[in-house]
Amino acid sequence: MSDRYDYRAYLLERIADRSLRVGVIGLGYVGLPLAVEFARAGFTVTGIDVDPEKVAQLNRGESYLPDVPADSVRPLVEAGRLRAVTDVAAVAELDSVSICVPTPLRKSKDPNISYVVDAADGIAAHAHPGLVVVLESTTYPGTTEEIIVPRLLASGLTPGEDVFVAYSPERIDPANPTWNTRNTPKVIGGLSPVALEVVSALYSTAVDRIVPVSRPAAAEMVKLLENTYRAVNIGLVNEIAIICNHLGLDVWEIIEAAATKPFGFMKFTPGPGLGGHCIPIDPLYLSWKMRSLDYEARFIQLADSINSNMPRHVVGLVADALNQDGRPLRGSRILMLGVSYKPNVCDVRESPALEVLRLLHERGAVLAYNDPHVPELPDHTPVLKCTSLDDTSLAWADCVVITTHHSAYDWEHIASHARLVVDTRNALAGVNGKATAKVVRL
Numbered sequence: 001m002s003d004r005y006d007y008r009a010y011l012l013e014r015i016a017d018r019s020l021r022v023g024v025i026g027l028g029y030v031g032l033p034l035a036v037e038f039a040r041a042g043f044t045v046t047g048i049d050v051d052p053e054k055v056a057q058l059n060r061g062e063s064y065l066p067d068v069p070a071d072s073v074r075p076l077v078e079a080g081r082l083r084a085v086t087d088v089a090a091v092a093e094l095d096s097v098s099i100c101v102p103t104p105l106r107k108s109k110d111p112n113i114s115y116v117v118d119a120a121d122g123i124a125a126h127a128h129p130g131l132v133v134v135l136e137s138t139t140y141p142g143t144t145e146e147i148i149v150p151r152l153l154a155s156g157l158t159p160g161e162d163v164f165v166a167y168s169p170e171r172i173d174p175a176n177p178t179w180n181t182r183n184t185p186k187v188i189g190g191l192s193p194v195a196l197e198v199v200s201a202l203y204s205t206a207v208d209r210i211v212p213v214s215r216p217a218a219a220e221m222v223k224l225l226e227n228t229y230r231a232v233n234i235g236l237v238n239e240i241a242i243i244c245n246h247l248g249l250d251v252w253e254i255i256e257a258a259a260t261k262p263f264g265f266m267k268f269t270p271g272p273g274l275g276g277h278c279i280p281i282d283p284l285y286l287s288w289k290m291r292s293l294d295y296e297a298r299f300i301q302l303a304d305s306i307n308s309n310m311p312r313h314v315v316g317l318v319a320d321a322l323n324q325d326g327r328p329l330r331g332s333r334i335l336m337l338g339v340s341y342k343p344n345v346c347d348v349r350e351s352p353a354l355e356v357l358r359l360l361h362e363r364g365a366v367l368a369y370n371d372p373h374v375p376e377l378p379d380h381t382p383v384l385k386c387t388s389l390d391d392t393s394l395a396w397a398d399c400v401v402i403t404t405h406h407s408a409y410d411w412e413h414i415a416s417h418a419r420l421v422v423d424t425r426n427a428l429a430g431v432n433g434k435a436t437a438k439v440v441r442l
């Protein structure tokens, strides 16, 4: 293809007839559902992941994610529409690549953008005229233009002329029964009008509604507004829970009553802290970026400070509750229910329950946990295996701490067999009348 080749027409035609060779880099919670959705839309999709185990599983037609049933993967793999490789050199044979690699924090709470840099280096080494590059990983405003674009330029390509670059944030909510990759609107910010047009055409084959914005940095900011909004509102309601505790008021009663207002109030609920790969992390990408511009993002810092302190607050409630029973925390037997960061998932990344466990361990409690989705916590201090939840384990515990309200739990049974419960999720709300256990709520 020459420099004057009409890539726009070429790409739009290949999207329309589904002959575009689609790639997804990073086959995790975000990348795998996206790859499946593109394959379902009729494209031949190549997933690229550095993890050989995931690649092998996918090529066997297996799924390693609860939200992606093997039934949806196997027929696509068998039909040759979905395959996985470990070598980023596959980009040379692709027309589009969507980058879905992790964007965690360093120990210092600064962004760790190294996975995006590695992916961008890999793409640039094998990029060719006509390639479409979409960054999906959540990151600070400016990443697409500061990290992706210079590497493509250095490999002799010109965004807007012979490569087409966009940012499109992923909004997937694991275990959400209503909203999935296809029916959640997709925001797209193109680096050029053609990039926006082509990427919108590509994604509209797999996603019901496209929301175009002016540029990649705007799309990057949209995602951070969404997640900062959640982090700040959860921080607010967590602080209200602490305030209510001081005032001797029931925060859950107050939230339920406030939520009857039909306008101007959105219900958020308190808990043992923030968890998951997104809400505790993403706002800190924004505050880090703002620090580099000599601006302090105060709402983000304050919410982070309140939310990060919630596990300590929960441990205080446990110690007080045991104290009322005449027991010290040291040596008391604690059974924690739910260690994943939210109900009905197996993901323990950033889960506040782990921090509660760590703090209880530090203070000398004897620990056990149950979680129907998490069989063991091998990388955690202390290393623990899931205990069965039955009359024996409930009778063993001096205190049961509810940290994640999985729907598999029989709350009535728990409330009528435990001695003392610290309920951080108001999980026992419906059974309190029948509870024989003493219940302390957040």
Ligand SMILES: NC(=O)c1ccc[n+]([C@@H]2O[C@H](COP(=O)([O-])OP(=O)(O)OC[C@H]3O[C@@H](n4cnc5c(N)ncnc54)[C@H](O)[C@@H]3O)[C@@H](O)[C@H]2O)c1
Pocket (backbone or CB within 6 Å): 025, 026, 027, 028, 029, 030, 031, 048, 049, 050, 051, 054, 100, 101, 102, 103, 115, 118, 119, 136, 137, 138, 139, 170, 171, 172, 173, 174, 277, 278
């Ligand atoms: N999980 C969510 O619910 C969610 C929701 C919205 C946005 N996000 C964002 O999406 C991005 C991905 O998150 P995730 O939860 O899918 O992460 P994940 O850890 O589940 O998956 C990332 C995958 O990328 C692979 N990988 C890492 N470096 C690579 C490289 N250089 N080349 C190829 N593969 C590589 C890893 O092996 C892993 O399989 C993050 O920026 C995250 O913040 C996640």
